[in-house]
Amino acid sequence: MPGKKYLTEQAATFLKFAMATTDPDIAAGFLDKAADLSAKSAEAPDASPRAPDVEQPES
Structure with missing residues (x-):
């Protein structure tokens, strides 16, 4: 399915x-x-790339 950006354009x-x-x-x-x-x-759906989840290192 095409993304939101494509359909809007x-x-x-x-x-x-x-x-x-x-x-x-x-x-x-x-x-x-x-x-x-x-x-x-x-x-x-919004097909924008999302940043990966990053775990904080334990101190």
Whole structure:
């Protein structure tokens, strides 16, 4: 499953396409797709790398 960052970037791309076109039907399709990707990104896991757990040495 794609991560949150990927889905957010794809949604932003569809919004740019919607703003760039002059055909209202095509713009509506792009907006629908952006909304779908935005909803999926809210449910997607965050794929950011996480620092490993580090145990403190005993003194």
